[in-house]
Amino acid sequence: MIKMNRNIYRILVVISFLGVVIAILFIISQTLTYLNTGADRNSMLHVALNKEKVYLPKLVWKDTINPGRPIEKQTMNDIQTDYLNAWYVRNVAYQNNELKAIDDYYTTSAMQNIVHTIEANQSNQLSIHGTTITHNLSLDFYSADGQLAVINDSGVKEYQHVYKDNQLLFQIEDISNYKVLLLLEDGYWRIRHIVKNENSEELEGLISNGFAKVIEDKIYVDQHEYQMKGINYYPQKTPWDMFGDDFDIEVISKDFDILKEAGLNTIRIFVPYVEFGKEQVHPEKLQKLQDVLDVALSKELMVVVTLFDFYGDYSVLDWTLTHRHAEQIVGHFKDHKAILAWDIKNEPNLDFESRGKENVIGWLKEMIHQIREHDPNHLVTIGWSDMESATLLNEEVDIVSFHYYKDIDDFDNDFSFLDVQVDKPLVLQEFGLSSNRGLWSPFGSSERNQADYHKTFQEIIKKKNIHYLSWTLYDFQNVPSSVVGGLPWRKHKQKHFGFIDASGNKKEAFQYISH
Amino acid sequence: MRIRIRHIILMGFSLLFSISFALLVQVEKPVQVTLKTTQKKYQAGDKIMLDFAYDSTLTFQLFLKNSYGSTLLTSSSGQFIIPEYLAKKRGTLDYFLIHNSKCVFKGDISIHANSDTLVELETYIGPPSIVAGDRDYTMHVVAPTDRYDNPLPDSTKVKFKHQFLGAEKEYEELTKDLIGWRNIFAYEKKGKLLVSSQIGETDSKEFSVEIYPALPEDFAIESFREHNYADGNQIITFSTGIVRDEFDNIVANGTMVNFVIKNQEGTLLKAQGTTVNGIALGKVLHPSYEDVWQVQAFVNGIAKSNTISVVFEAVLEDFEVDFDTSNREIVVGPLRSFMEQIIPDGALVKLEIYKDNKRIETKVKTSFEGEVRFILAEGFYPTGDYDFDISSLGVTKTFKNITLQ
Incomplete structure (x- = not known):
């Protein structure tokens, strides 16, 4: 027994000895690491700084002619980067009432002005979330030794x-x-x-070529009145991942044939924000989108492109990044004849609660402006998830889109009420019924119910001459959790909204896909 | 037909709704605001108050935005006193009167730099050193501010002054784009250019710009040595004349000069020196045999000298070589120099050993007290006939069929 105890003591002593050694080594290494920080070349030369782009307002150099001396391209870039960083750190400073990095981009005496304002704001519990949208630089002076520059920044749009x-x-x-x-x-x-x-007026953007336009409450494409008869489209195998690795233009092309034969003329597709590369849009994704639009054009289908799918930040400091995203996509396709409208965001009103209604509305409003600036030729809309939200920003958009998943019997009333309030074309942008009767939902609708639903809806649509896009062509086998959450019965429901079932057979509702 | 009874009823409802809404708004009353303050232009540091007339039962806030940031003021009386830190900064100050999250009145005032206060002069001069002549220049930039650190308005008069070798000059320029500036071109002489500026009563500090001599022109070289003999012992010194630029300035101290020496075999030797007061020196050991050197100096890529020729005479015509009885010890010397004196220690003697017309070894030794002793040990050189070549100070002697015992 004594021997046993002695062994236990021995083990304890050894373990505690090892523990102490490890602790001491850890402390020494941490101390050395701490002492080394700040002195490494990386941080001295600022090479690792600002690797990730966080602030990208539109910046244009109008001219660099100045009496001092010609400027080098490299210096121009340096000035541009540091000047934008100065705005960024200032915006962050006013948002958090902290002076982080201000001393990097303002000289000591200039910094005092920011310090005073922040002190005042802090004592008043004020926080100002701001961003600039555009900068137009011209160089007024650049000194012979390359150490001093005067620039003029005009038309700085600031929120x-x-x-x-x-x-x-x-x-x-x-x-x-x-x-x-x-x-x-x-x-x-x-x-x-x-x-x-002195404040200035905003500069004029591009002028529309009149390809798609709205006159009173009618849509015109290429001078002809256009009645939208369409569907929300995802390929069957790749729902919510249309432009991923399994992108197959052949499959999409065949699907478009089905839609065209069924008498439809419009589709709505989705461009996910992160997957397309955020502020730096991937060229290969752009090419895939181009392929889809080209095929749609050849099949005489028009496309409503929904941007910013799965985007959810909306914070003021993030705005400029989304503007660059929109610029690259919208600007690229501004002359494409397959596009009917840019749908800025799918169901943004669902983010009101978590992100703040004012933030979301503010972002949408500026985004409408941005998109018009880069592409005046196509229409702009927002895919509201319900009719109540549809009147928001109705002055700014060209066509008012809403989704309807409520009781079909109330549709007539609700629609009429909205129709009186809005004098722009109304688009029923999503509606449908899931034929999800089964294990997860014993009292759900059957395929027969779904057919009846669409039959009735088409009758109403025909009678009232409504622009419509139904949800959706296919039943899906997999629905990502990011769409409806992880709950199996919700996923199950989302899988059965299609007109064609999972094995490729037309469901009963298919005959009512159009009128 | 799109219009039906239901439609009409709905229209009625919505009409009612909008009327009642309008009534509601009526109850709220549209906000009436007027600005009593009429002044729109201020000087930095002035007391600025914006006086609004509005219904004092309501709450208003005034949002202010200037060059450096934004803030918010609250007042119940309608009088908003602009805080000092905003009132003292030059630029447009925007104000937005806010009521119920809406901007009900907006405008701006402009604040000018306070020209009554003491001016502060910030001076930037660059480059800090320039080259003599009429091409290079330095730029003198002045960013004048008032005592609140506001840049002075455009068209402020700035006096730019400089002094150089007895000349004092003064020019007047007007500021534009926050700064005033002037280029100062270099003079033809090297020296220190002193620079200052003045606005009104305020003078800047003194700044200096160095004017360095321009690029060197071609120059002459000469050599100096103790004697003409190729003794491998003395040092020959090459020296440039005073190297000058095109304006007769002595080139900057430290200008690197390369002396390139070509001997009769075509081998290149090199010596280097930097100028002090325009003169650079290069030093090389005398050769140890008769030779003729062609010497030229260069400031690389910029200027060159003339070529001079230096002749070295042989120091001796012959020397003695003694073999001992077994021929295994060879004594060379005594080596005698030009006055028959024992040559200073360190003269090179080379012994080349041949066996059957094939060189098997070269031994090199330096002289000590005029002599060199080679010992050919038995272990390395077996008994037999050998040939020897012994050379020193440009003289070679050959010994054939020497038998080592």
Whole structure:
């Protein structure tokens, strides 16, 4: 027994000895690591700084002619980067009332002005979430030794959301001109003076070629009145992942034949924000979208392209990144004849609660503006999830889209009520019934119920001459959890909205896909 | 027909709704705001108050935005005093009167730099050193501010002054785009250019710009040595004349000069020196045999010298070689120099050993007290006939069929 105890003691002593050694080694290594930080070349030369782009307002150099000396391309880039960073750190500073990195982009004396304002805002519990959307730079002066530059920044469109005690008070949008003196210090172009000048008006964007337009409450495409008869489309094998690795233009082409034969003329497709590369759109994704649009054009189908699928940030500082995303996609397809409309976001009103209604509305409003700037030729809409939200921003959009999954008997009333309020074309952008009767849903609808539903809906649509896009062509085998959540019965429901079942047979409802 | 009774009823409802809504708004009353303050232009540092007339039972806030940021003021009386940190900054100050999350009145005032206060001069001069002549220049930039650190308005008069070798100059320029600036071109002489500026009563500090001599022109070289003999012992010194630029300035100290020496075999030797007061020196050991050197100096890529020729005479015509009885010890010397003096220690003697017309070894030794002793040990050189070549100071002597015992 004594021997046993002794062994236990021995083990304890050895273990505690090892523990102490490990602890000491850990402390020494941490101390060494701490002492080494800041002195490594990486941080001294600022090479690792700003690798990820976080702030991308549209910036244009109008001219660089100046009396000092010609500027080098590299310096121009440096000035541009540091100047935008200066705006970014300033926006972050006013948002958090912290002075992080301000001293990197403002000289000590210029920084005092920001310090004073932040002190005042902090004592008043104010937080200002701001971003700039556009900058138009021209170089007024660049010194012979390359250490000093004066730039003029005109038409700076700025948004500010003002919060007091975390409550949004109001939003302000304005356009200003600035004159800025920058000095090259420690490898940074720092702001020495910034002077706000008389405000200016916004510059005119592109002019529409009149391809798609709305006159009163009718849609016109290429001078002809257009009645939307369509469907929301995903390929059967790749729902919510249309442009992924399994993208097959042949499959899509065949599906388009089915739709065309069924008498439809429009489809709605979805462009996921993250998958397309966020602020740096992947060219191969763009090519896939181009292929789909080209096939649609050849099959005489028009396309409503829903952007920003699965996007959910909306914070003011994130705006410029989404603007670059839109610019690259919308600008690329501005002359494409298959596109009918850009649908900015699918069901954004569902984000009101989690992201703040004002944030979402503010983002949508500016995004409409951005999209029109890059593509004035196609229509703009927002895919609201219900009729109640459909009147939001109805002055800004071209066509008002809404989804309807409620009781079919109420549709007539609800639609009439909306029709009176809105004098733009109304699009029933999603509707449908899941034939999901089965294990997960014993009292769900059968395929017969689904057929009846579509039959009735088509009658109403025909009678009222409504633009429509039904949900959806296929029953799906897999529905990603990001769409409806992970609950099996919800997934099950989402799998059975199609007109064609999982094995490729036309369901009873198919005959009512169109009228 | 699209219009039906239900439609009409709905229209009625919505009409009622909108009327009642309108009534509701009526109850709220449209907000009446007027600005009593008429002044729109201020000087930095002025006390600025915006006085609004509105229904004092309502709450209003004033959102302010200037060059550096934004803030929010609250007032119940309708009088908003602009905080000092905003009132003292130059630029447009935008204001937005907010009521119930809506902007009900907006406008702007402009604040100018305060020209009554003391001016501060920030001076930037670059490059800090330039080259003499009429091509290079330095730029003198002045960013004047008032005491609140606001850049002064455009068209402020700035006096740019500089002094150089007795000349004092003064020019006047107007500021534009926050700064005033002037280029100062270099003079033809090297020296220190002193620069300053002045606005009104305020003078800047003194700044200096160095004017360095321009690029060197071609120059002359000469050599100096103790004697003409190729003794491998003394040092020959090459020296440039005073190297000058095209304006007769002595080139900057430290200008690198390369002396390139070509001997009769075509081998290149090199010596290097940097100029001090325009003169660079290069030093090389005398050769140890008769030779003629062609010497030219270069400031690489910029200027070159003339070529001079240096002749070295042989120091001796012959020397003695003694073999001992077994021929295994060879004594070379005594080596005598030009005055028959024992040559200084360190003269090279080379012994080449041939066996059956094939060189089997080369031994090199330096002289000590005029002599060199080679010992050919039995273990390395078996008994037999050998040939020897012994050379020193440009003289070679050959010994054939020497028998090592």
